[in-house]
Amino acid sequence: MTGRQQLIYFLTLHRTGLAVTLMAAALLLFPLVEDNPYTLGLTNLIAINAIVVLGLNLFIGYTGQISLGHAAFFGLGAYGSAVATVTFGLPAWPAMFLVAALVAVVALAVGIPVLRLSGHYLAMATLGLNYVVHTVLLQWDEVTGGPSGFAGIPGLTVPGASIDDPVSLHYLLWGFAMACLLLCLNLVRSGVGRGMSALAGDETAAACLGVDTRATKVKVFVLSAVLASLAGSLYAHSSQYVSPDTFGIFASTDFVIMVVVGGMGSIWGSVFGAAFLTLMPEWVEFFNEHKDFVHGGILVLVLMFLPQGLITGLTDMVRVRLALRRRDHAAA
Amino acid sequence: MLRLEGVGKNFGGLPALQDVSFGAPVGRLTALIGPNGAGKSTLINCITGVNPPTSGAVLFQGSDIAGLPAHKVTRLGIHRTFQNLRLFPRLSVLDNVLAGLTCEGGQSMLMAMLRLPYLRHRERQLRLRALEAMDAFGLADKASWPAGVLAYGDKKRVELARAIVGRPKLLLLDEPVAGLNAEETAAVGEQLRNLRRAGHTILLVEHDMDLVMNIADLVVVLDSGKCIATGTADEVRRNPLVLEAYLGRMEATA
Numbered sequence: 001m002t003g004r005q006q007l008i009y010f011l012t013l014h015r016t017g018l019a020v021t022l023m024a025a026a027l028l029l030f031p032l033v034e035d036n037p038y039t040l041g042l043t044n045l046i047a048i049n050a051i052v053v054l055g056l057n058l059f060i061g062y063t064g065q066i067s068l069g070h071a072a073f074f075g076l077g078a079y080g081s082a083v084a085t086v087t088f089g090l091p092a093w094p095a096m097f098l099v100a101a102l103v104a105v106v107a108l109a110v111g112i113p114v115l116r117l118s119g120h121y122l123a124m125a126t127l128g129l130n131y132v133v134h135t136v137l138l139q140w141d142e143v144t145g146g147p148s149g150f151a152g153i154p155g156l157t158v159p160g161a162s163i164d165d166p167v168s169l170h171y172l173l174w175g176f177a178m179a180c181l182l183l184c185l186n187l188v189r190s191g192v193g194r195g196m197s198a199l200a201g202d203e204t205a206a207a208c209l210g211v212d213t214r215a216t217k218v219k220v221f222v223l224s225a226v227l228a229s230l231a232g233s234l235y236a237h238s239s240q241y242v243s244p245d246t247f248g249i250f251a252s253t254d255f256v257i258m259v260v261v262g263g264m265g266s267i268w269g270s271v272f273g274a275a276f277l278t279l280m281p282e283w284v285e286f287f288n289e290h291k292d293f294v295h296g297g298i299l300v301l302v303l304m305f306l307p308q309g310l311i312t313g314l315t316d317m318v319r320v321r322l323a324l325r326r327r328d329h330a331a332a
Numbered sequence: 333m334l335r336l337e338g339v340g341k342n343f344g345g346l347p348a349l350q351d352v353s354f355g356a357p358v359g360r361l362t363a364l365i366g367p368n369g370a371g372k373s374t375l376i377n378c379i380t381g382v383n384p385p386t387s388g389a390v391l392f393q394g395s396d397i398a399g400l401p402a403h404k405v406t407r408l409g410i411h412r413t414f415q416n417l418r419l420f421p422r423l424s425v426l427d428n429v430l431a432g433l434t435c436e437g438g439q440s441m442l443m444a445m446l447r448l449p450y451l452r453h454r455e456r457q458l459r460l461r462a463l464e465a466m467d468a469f470g471l472a473d474k475a476s477w478p479a480g481v482l483a484y485g486d487k488k489r490v491e492l493a494r495a496i497v498g499r500p501k502l503l504l505l506d507e508p509v510a511g512l513n514a515e516e517t518a519a520v521g522e523q524l525r526n527l528r529r530a531g532h533t534i535l536l537v538e539h540d541m542d543l544v545m546n547i548a549d550l551v552v553v554l555d556s557g558k559c560i561a562t563g564t565a566d567e568v569r570r571n572p573l574v575l576e577a578y579l580g581r582m583e584a585t586a
Contacts, residue, residue, distance in 0.1 A: 195434045208402050316422060326477070
């Protein structure tokens with residue numbers, strides 16, 4: 001092999017690791033270039049959304065199911081952390097993981113019966129879950145503070161420092177997001193991940209390849225709920241205030257749109273989708289004013305022309321083109 | 333290896349299979365033939381747990397597997413192909429074949445997420461085995477192509493590779509040469525002979541009589557959901573019941 005071939009071989013072999021390293025380095029250096037607190041607040045929101053979308057993309061893109069209720073888990077995480085730290089006075093870090101464990105139990109209890117459904121019925125059931133959780137957050141004044149929200153949530157601290165300025169929040173939130181990204185990348189590159197993508201492609205074939213379809217669906221659902229709950233806790237601690245409207249069904253559909261824009265079954269696309277939908281209203285005033293129309297429009301356009309989602313659809317197109325060209329070359 | 337005892341399957345009161353009994357011995361190629369609608373595919377689905385049988389027993393290595401869910405049957409070592417291809421068109425050919433190794437790729441989601449060294453090592457081994465299987469079917473140069481762009485014959489081969497790569501104890505092939513031309517059929521026949529020589533136990537469902545008569549050790553004939561004959565290719569060929577099923581009732585004129 002020549003040096004050039006060796007380099008290309010090395011790059012393709014370690015492409016995932018290299019991409020993660022590059023992204024981590026860029027994120028490490030980002031606050032040195034950009035110290036505007038408003039911008040950092042936005043990128044921090046991207047990190048939180050990305051964690052939810054990563055989990056949701058495993059569920060929607062890899063196991064081929066649909067959930068219109070992940071804002072419920074996001075909200076349970078946020079309110080769980082708020083209640084645990086303020087009302088019960090628990091320390092923030094253990095509370096976060098305790099809440100995630102409780103949300104996992106809730107997701108398991110909901111997932112086992114609900115995931116027997118599929119398609120529209122599953123979408124309706126998860127939508128219903130979101131409605132129930134949103135209504136409880138709104139009406140149970142004594143615990144959640146009702147429509148006026150829950151204020152006074154303490155920020156997170158690490159030994160020796162408290163994390164309340166945008167720069168340290170940037171490191172914390174993106175640290176979490178990168179860890180989740182890495183875990184998800186590992187998962188989809190394993191045998192379990194292949195079983196999951198088989199499930200999305202063809203349930204009967206997946207079962208005949210040894211994938212326990214029902215258990216896999218429930219496991220991925222619980223995993224995505226846990227990620228959403230962690231993101232919710234981080235959101236509560238970093239904004240120090242939560243209100244029920246953040247966790248309504250429109251938040252759920254926004255998460256689904258992020259998955260769709262990023263692409264079904266694309267881990268990197270999830271981060272892109274979260275970033276795109278979070279930043280878009282900032283770029284163009286019109287998008288901010290008519291957010292729901294624009295989001296709906298994006299969803300319709302992507303699903304009409306690239307049903308696999310924007311990033312996945314485009315990469316698929318390129319892959320098919322390349323393969324067809326090679327096939328024609330081989331034939332000629 | 334595999335023994336069916338009185339297997340029956342009703343679809344809403346309509347019997348698709350009645351009292352089917354036969355065996356597929358170890359290391360042999362058993363062919364299951366019969367006219368259209370005889371219940372061959374239904375029988376395969378009964379064995380693999382896709383559609384559990386309504387009555388009877390399916391004995392695999394001595395234990396009854398009738399009614400087990402499909403993934404458990406697969407984990408026991410029964411792998412299959414499908415009559416109408418069931419590949420994953422978006423995944424690469426390599427990933428499609430690797431999907432056949434799902435049983436060995438680890439079950440724990442947590443371990444997979446941590447990507448521990450032992451898993452990485454196993455992953456490398458599985459990849460090598462998949463490449464080896466693809467090589468055996470002449471697919472090695474197409475490893476990175478999405479399976480959807482392959483020609484029909486290649487897709488059939490990918491399915492075969494996917495079924496074989498897991499080294500199953502019993503291989504169920506549902507019409508592996510349907511839709512292939514004579515040349516491709518001969519190639520698949522050669523590959524089946526190689527598998528048979530390598531000691532695989534195979535149950536083959538097929539319409540192509542030349543192929544069946546050439547390579548089958550044992551032929552089972554199914555008609556209207558009933559097993560009407562079993563025996564070697566020559567015995568079955570001379571069986572009047574079989575001729576009747578295929579050619580219609582002959583009047584005793586001659």
